[in-house]
Amino acid sequence: MTDAVLYEIAEPGVAVITINRPEQRNCLSAEVRESLRAAWERFEADDSARIAILTGAGDKAFCAGGDLKEMVETGMKVPPRDFIPSPYENMRLSKPTIAAVNGAAFAGGWLIAQNCDLCVAATSAKFAITEVKVGRGSPWAAPLIHMIPQRIYMEIVLTGKPITASRAYEIGLVNRLAEPEALMACALELAREVIEGAPLSVEAARNTVMLSTEMGRADAIDAAYAAHEKCYNSDDAQEGPRAFSEKRKPVWTGK
Numbered sequence: 001m002t003d004a005v006l007y008e009i010a011e012p013g014v015a016v017i018t019i020n021r022p023e024q025r026n027c028l029s030a031e032v033r034e035s036l037r038a039a040w041e042r043f044e045a046d047d048s049a050r051i052a053i054l055t056g057a058g059d060k061a062f063c064a065g066g067d068l069k070e071m072v073e074t075g076m077k078v079p080p081r082d083f084i085p086s087p088y089e090n091m092r093l094s095k096p097t098i099a100a101v102n103g104a105a106f107a108g109g110w111l112i113a114q115n116c117d118l119c120v121a122a123t124s125a126k127f128a129i130t131e132v133k134v135g136r137g138s139p140w141a142a143p144l145i146h147m148i149p150q151r152i153y154m155e156i157v158l159t160g161k162p163i164t165a166s167r168a169y170e171i172g173l174v175n176r177l178a179e180p181e182a183l184m185a186c187a188l189e190l191a192r193e194v195i196e197g198a199p200l201s202v203e204a205a206r207n208t209v210m211l212s213t214e215m216g217r218a219d220a221i222d223a224a225y226a227a228h229e230k231c232y233n234s235d236d237a238q239e240g241p242r243a244f245s246e247k248r249k250p251v252w253t254g255k
Helices: 030-045 068-074 108-114 139-146 150-159 165-170 180-195 199-214 217-232 236-245
Strands: 005-011 013-019 049-056 061-063 097-101 104-106 118-122 126-128 176-178
Touching (some): 013 180, 097 180, 108 139, 118 180, 139 150, 165 176, 180 199, 217 236
Parallel strands (some): 049 097, 104 126
8 A cells, every 4th residue: 555545443443544645636546546455455354443434535525536647648448347446346345334425526436435335425525427528438337226216327427417415315325414524523423333233243234235236036035044144143143132131232252
């Protein structure tokens, strides 16, 4: 990693990954892409981190997308599938993620926010899939059909026009809104709520949501039961009911 992307444990269990090129609107240059991949890999291997928050430095842009100058210089045509490191698309993460969108999330910036499990946004943030404006494409947007209504999805990709954070919240793209100065506090609060749960239960629940978007109903139910098998057979599955009956907070071991 370089200082293009920062990694820190902000509080117990919570990693914060920050794209740190505000003077370039946190665009996805080669340096940022390489460092972001390293940050995701570090998070997956970090036993002290149970959830990650992805954000951008500054107050103008979360990420303005790909580096168009670089694309011209390299003559890029079809980007390789691993061009932008993204959970679910080309990176396997077993732990949940939150996008904390502090400003413009355009094109590839929308992509990396979309591929996080949860999203909080500053009221000043904007979202756009701008590829039609520059003759590029957005095949990575296909999973949006499971996240927002089809007509809205169609308008977003056909016009390339930005939507406000409040509109993104209204259509279900964003979980929570916060004033800009309270964005990270909002993201940390959501992170704490997630990691209060038993680790294996959280992992199985996350997997089930994704399975449900990829399979028919019957297959998804079968796969979900299989995904929960480890959770049901864990020590934590006994600790949770025991703590409830003893009127105390459970002590999770993730085993």
